[in-house]
Amino acid sequence: MTLTAPAVIDERIKPTGLIQTLLRRPEVGAAVAALAIFIFFSVSTQAFLTPAGVATWLYSASLFGIMAVAVALLMIGGEFDLSAGAMVGTTGLIVGIITTEWGVNIWLALVIALAIALAIGAANAFVVMKTGLPSFIVTLATFFILQGVNLAVTKIITGTVSIQGMSAVPGFDAVKVFFGSSFSLFGMDMKISIVWWLAITALATWILLRTRSGNWIFAVGGQVTSSRQVGVPVMKVKMGLFMTTAGAGWLVGMLQLFDVSTVQATTGIGQEFIYIICAVVGGCLLTGGYGSAIGAALGALIYGMTLQGIVFAQWDNNWLKAFLGGMLLLAVLVNLYVRRQAGVRS
């Protein structure tokens, strides 16, 4: 089964091709930055490398990472989704409210929340594709709608802004196995979300680089008219991408709900830009058509490490925002450089 094609060696390819090939990979910058930040906090704080410390920043990174990977796929496909953060709250609230207030079966509640999320994702895609409006604006509208509805509806039904009594719902513990459990690894108490994060990153990478759908995602983000001309089903691809970010929002909503057994009506608000920043730090171009899932996962790792590293170092956590801005600027500059290196003529 190890049938290999004869390697065609061409003298016109510079022998220094390895570095060039590496530079062509979008996630290289993020990998270097992640390593630097890892070393920095490992050396400068006591807690960072302890088992508890590692488990903490990996958990943080995992929740952002799942979203960042989905957002990266969408950005490679040439679109944004600003409603992705609010979706985390919406899905958590749906499950929380209909199980605790109305006694709906918990598994059914999961399915209902997922269906609603996917429908909202599809609606985003539909409006964007049918009107030709920028997804930035369309999903900004969705974001505000979800934010408002999350708060208003939660208040009407529960009289408060959070869900109580979730852990008393029948079947809670069974569902918790999938979304809120932990396992022990090398003495670390790892949250299950880390497994989801790694699995989703691996799956997304395989889809992007090794499947037809992945080819189409790059194509619709890179040149939508060309894609249409060669028969790529543009509408289907974009629809799938918006539904993926919505679905990822549902997953993270469940991971949070079943971890802490409650959900606030404001959950996820303000995170949408962090997902985009993670994706960009991971090498996604804002203009679409270029990027990587591994890069986005690394972007989230950088964010998770910094978020917790600043706590461990006992710095004022306002530095996090400043750091994030700096990272973003640096990433955009690196991307610009890489793009020029790749020598793509316009």
Add this chain to the structure above:
Amino acid sequence: MTHAEASAVPPILEVRDIGKTYGSILALQGVSASVGVGEVLCVLGDNGAGKSTFIKILSGAHVHTQGKLLAYGVERTFGSPREALDLGIATVYQDLAVVPLMPVWRNFFLGSEVTRGFGPFSQLDVKGMRRITKEELARMGIDLRDVDQPIGTLSGGERQSVAIARAVYFGAKVVILDEPTSALGVKQAGAVLKYIAQARDRGLGVVFITHNPHHAYPVGDRFLLLKRGTSLGDFKKSEITIEEMTKLMAGAAELDALAHELARP
């Protein structure tokens, strides 16, 4: 008159009195032409003459509003480029339908990827597609360094050739080329003309759109001249010289006026 002498084998593509209006704008009317196996039909005309409109009808991008379109002698109305493609009518647009940031081989197979495995587990046959891309380009006389480089890094002529090679590989019976040489230098335009001749020699019909008679004349068998949306005629090579063609296209009176205007006092 050219259609009266048509033999028993119908041409691959034929249009009769075809026309197209965009709302109230008459972009094309009363145009007749045909292209057969191993034949090159050149469509000439100035900017705005209706060349792009003409090929959009042939390629299924737009539906004609007047006249008839026949493929292999059967009347058709293409609802989408896919329908035209399924009949072997492939179009290489001015913008080439490539995605600049994607590797050459991914562009070559875009929309027609080769996969292995079943259902959700099917994945791209990356090795196979890389190899075929390299081979097919070589068959067209294009020797590419690296099929993994972004297609945007190729020269205009190379990109054009990749687009033609792609159409040929995917079973095109007719290749429609929209101004493939207009943005190219002399040398690169020459190379593209060579690929057109190659495609013709391999038995394809070629519809070659250009506004340059010097590009059209050496490679063409028939010449359809368009001006302001109407046909000035469909000529065989033996029926027209390059000078006549140039004059017809520009309008002899207009050329004379221009010569007069530019003359030294």
